[in-house]
Amino acid sequence: MTEKNLQIVLASRPAAWVEAENFRLVESDIPEPKEGELLVRNHYLSLDPYMRGRMNDTKSYAQPVVIGAVMVGGTVGEVVKSCHPKFQAGDKVVGQLGWQLYGISDGSLLQKVDAGKVPLSAYLGVLGMPGVTAWIGLLDICTPKAGETVVVTAASGAVGSVVGQLAKIHGYRAVGIAGGAEKCRYVVEELGFDACIDYKAGKLWADLKAATPDGIDCLFENVGGEIFDTLLGRMNPFSRIAVCGLISQYNSAPYPMKNIGSVLVNRIKMQGFIVSEHLPRWPVALAELAGHVGSGRIKYRESVAQGLAQAPAAFIGMLKGQNFGKQVVKLV
Amino acid sequence: MTEKNLQIVLASRPAAWVEAENFRLVESDIPEPKEGELLVRNHYLSLDPYMRGRMNDTKSYAQPVVIGAVMVGGTVGEVVKSCHPKFQAGDKVVGQLGWQLYGISDGSLLQKVDAGKVPLSAYLGVLGMPGVTAWIGLLDICTPKAGETVVVTAASGAVGSVVGQLAKIHGYRAVGIAGGAEKCRYVVEELGFDACIDYKAGKLWADLKAATPDGIDCLFENVGGEIFDTLLGRMNPFSRIAVCGLISQYNSAPYPMKNIGSVLVNRIKMQGFIVSEHLPRWPVALAELAGHVGSGRIKYRESVAQGLAQAPAAFIGMLKGQNFGKQVVKLV
Numbered sequence: 001m002t003e004k005n006l007q008i009v010l011a012s013r014p015a016a017w018v019e020a021e022n023f024r025l026v027e028s029d030i031p032e033p034k035e036g037e038l039l040v041r042n043h044y045l046s047l048d049p050y051m052r053g054r055m056n057d058t059k060s061y062a063q064p065v066v067i068g069a070v071m072v073g074g075t076v077g078e079v080v081k082s083c084h085p086k087f088q089a090g091d092k093v094v095g096q097l098g099w100q101l102y103g104i105s106d107g108s109l110l111q112k113v114d115a116g117k118v119p120l121s122a123y124l125g126v127l128g129m130p131g132v133t134a135w136i137g138l139l140d141i142c143t144p145k146a147g148e149t150v151v152v153t154a155a156s157g158a159v160g161s162v163v164g165q166l167a168k169i170h171g172y173r174a175v176g177i178a179g180g181a182e183k184c185r186y187v188v189e190e191l192g193f194d195a196c197i198d199y200k201a202g203k204l205w206a207d208l209k210a211a212t213p214d215g216i217d218c219l220f221e222n223v224g225g226e227i228f229d230t231l232l233g234r235m236n237p238f239s240r241i242a243v244c245g246l247i248s249q250y251n252s253a254p255y256p257m258k259n260i261g262s263v264l265v266n267r268i269k270m271q272g273f274i275v276s277e278h279l280p281r282w283p284v285a286l287a288e289l290a291g292h293v294g295s296g297r298i299k300y301r302e303s304v305a306q307g308l309a310q311a312p313a314a315f316i317g318m319l320k321g322q323n324f325g326k327q328v329v330k331l332v
Numbered sequence: 333m334t335e336k337n338l339q340i341v342l343a344s345r346p347a348a349w350v351e352a353e354n355f356r357l358v359e360s361d362i363p364e365p366k367e368g369e370l371l372v373r374n375h376y377l378s379l380d381p382y383m384r385g386r387m388n389d390t391k392s393y394a395q396p397v398v399i400g401a402v403m404v405g406g407t408v409g410e411v412v413k414s415c416h417p418k419f420q421a422g423d424k425v426v427g428q429l430g431w432q433l434y435g436i437s438d439g440s441l442l443q444k445v446d447a448g449k450v451p452l453s454a455y456l457g458v459l460g461m462p463g464v465t466a467w468i469g470l471l472d473i474c475t476p477k478a479g480e481t482v483v484v485t486a487a488s489g490a491v492g493s494v495v496g497q498l499a500k501i502h503g504y505r506a507v508g509i510a511g512g513a514e515k516c517r518y519v520v521e522e523l524g525f526d527a528c529i530d531y532k533a534g535k536l537w538a539d540l541k542a543a544t545p546d547g548i549d550c551l552f553e554n555v556g557g558e559i560f561d562t563l564l565g566r567m568n569p570f571s572r573i574a575v576c577g578l579i580s581q582y583n584s585a586p587y588p589m590k591n592i593g594s595v596l597v598n599r600i601k602m603q604g605f606i607v608s609e610h611l612p613r614w615p616v617a618l619a620e621l622a623g624h625v626g627s628g629r630i631k632y633r634e635s636v637a638q639g640l641a642q643a644p645a646a647f648i649g650m651l652k653g654q655n656f657g658k659q660v661v662k663l664v
Contacts (some may be wrong), residue, residue: 228592260586261581264576269602269603270600
């Protein structure tokens with residue numbers, strides 16, 4: 001155990017793109033758990049696009065992070081001291097302890113996990129929030145039928161990679177959109193998608209038509225902006241769109257969408273969703289995902305930043321698509 | 333019975349706004365019904381925004397009208413000659429016989445109606461396709477809960493006027509958007525909406541905030557464009573949008589929408605729908621609507637053009653919002 005805790009707090013709110021100076025690394029004493037609490041040493045911090053929204057002081061589905069407060073974030077680690085009847089030192093736990101080495105919990109949002117089956121970091125990705133997001137968005141919101149075409153944006157990312165692999169397992173055609181030839185190769189050759197479109201290649205519409213000869217029945221949308229607008233023009237009658245993220249818009253003025261008329265013409269169902277509001281589905285989703293990960297049918301990939309001090313740079317890189325797979329920060 | 337049939341055919345496809353020369357009035361012989369068919373003398377022709385889409389040669393939910401063919405449209409009239417076992421001369425019938433004085437039907441899309449209870453033209457409006465559209469969009473798609481706020485665009489129109497009145501009957505707050513002070517007065521004072529916003533007054537956002545102090549739970553969208561984009565910014569968490577029409581976009585380039593992010597932030601369910609694809613709900617809807625019209629709880633208003641030759645001008649005026657209530661053409 002180090003002598004001090006390290007934390008990254010929100011120093012200022014970004015005007016557009018997040019900058020390193022929006023964060024501040026601070027040192028503090030390691031907190032002492034009170035009765036009913038426990039102290040966790042975090043091993044991995046998860047970096048996720050939703051955190052960008054928490055940096056704004058605007059109305060959204062969650063409270064903004066207060067200036068000077070520790071950044072919110074999912075973590076997985078080990079209990080080092082427990083005054084809680086249900087946890088003991090040595091337990092591996094996943095929770096929401098934020099961008100810091102040590103955190104106190106009352107146990108209410110903490111889950112014990114099995115470190116023997118998969119690496120701890122997997123509980124922040126394929127067997128955590130991103131994996132469940134993929135499962136709920138695809139199977140509960142998009143509700144494809146056998147043989148239908150599923151398109152997912154940010155296809156090599158933590159969520160998108162699971163969407164496409166689940167789609168294949170369930171018998172759908174899986175088409176990814178990703179930035180760059182390397183990510184697209186990974187999506188098709190490693191993850192088994194039927195096709196992947198490199199949106200940086202500059203011929204999105206032509207590539208999209210070639211990759212979706214029967215149109216799009218289900219769109220799992222993570223990106224927004226011009227890509228989303230283009231995809232809207234390829235939707236089939238009675239198709240469904242799960243709006244999970246709009247990462248292209250988090251740092252800039254919204255892209256002016258021209259193809260909303262497709263919602264009417266094609267009688268599309270479009271639904272925004274937040275995975276934390278579908279808690280009753282988590283156990284079902286995690287059980288299926290664990291089975292597929294255990295059997296090797298679902299693969300995953302991580303970008304691992306080393307040390308808490310690297311979290312801001314890794315986060316900024318992720319918002320620009322520089323990560324490749326689930327972005328985590330190793331804290332031990 | 334006149335000696336000749338009169339028809340309006342599609343002469344050319346509009347480039348943007350519909351022009352009178354896109355139509356042509358032609359005279360032809362009155363057709364003779366064959367065995368299993370019947371001849372109807374139309375009394376009223378319905379003019380509806382969806383017809384604009386049929387004039388285009390683009391992929392949509394319905395086939396375009398062929399150049400030279402009679403324009404499609406709902407009609408109500410009287411059987412003048414029947415070779416069909418289920419109909420006889422004198423029967424009043426509602427159907428889809430198009431922009432013409434006489435039409436032949438095989439009976440399959442024809443419904444007998446009771447001319448004794450309401451004027452025949454009502455079967456083209458409040459007790460026809462527009463009324464059922466309002467009912468399905470509000471109650472099946474938007475699914476409001478008691479006390480919630482329903483906003484409807486084109487509120488004084490054939491569909492919008494029924495949406496707001498149904499909303500009040502079912503215990504929701506009803507807010508209309510309409511063009512001009514006179515339409516807004518009608519919507520509030522005659523139809524009983526809680527509020528109406530005149531979008532032509534030039535302060536839509538301020539007026540919207542005042543009229544929806546608790547935000548919008550259900551949006552019944554008929555108009556699209558800048559108004560729709562503004563309304564998106566006022567939607568509540570878990571709100572619903574029924575996309576019924578986008579009349580502002582039917583004649584011009586699509587308005588660039590900036591507020592699609594609200595779908596994610598507010599976990600909105602948005603759904604486009606076409607009333608003819610919800611046939612099993614029509615009897616339920618019509619039964620309820622007939623009850624409310626009979627008891628006077630639902631009122632309606634018509635713009636009546638006189639004679640088939642006036643149909644093109646009336647249609648063009650409706651696309652510009654010049655009608656006031658359901659637009660029909662009187663053919664007798």
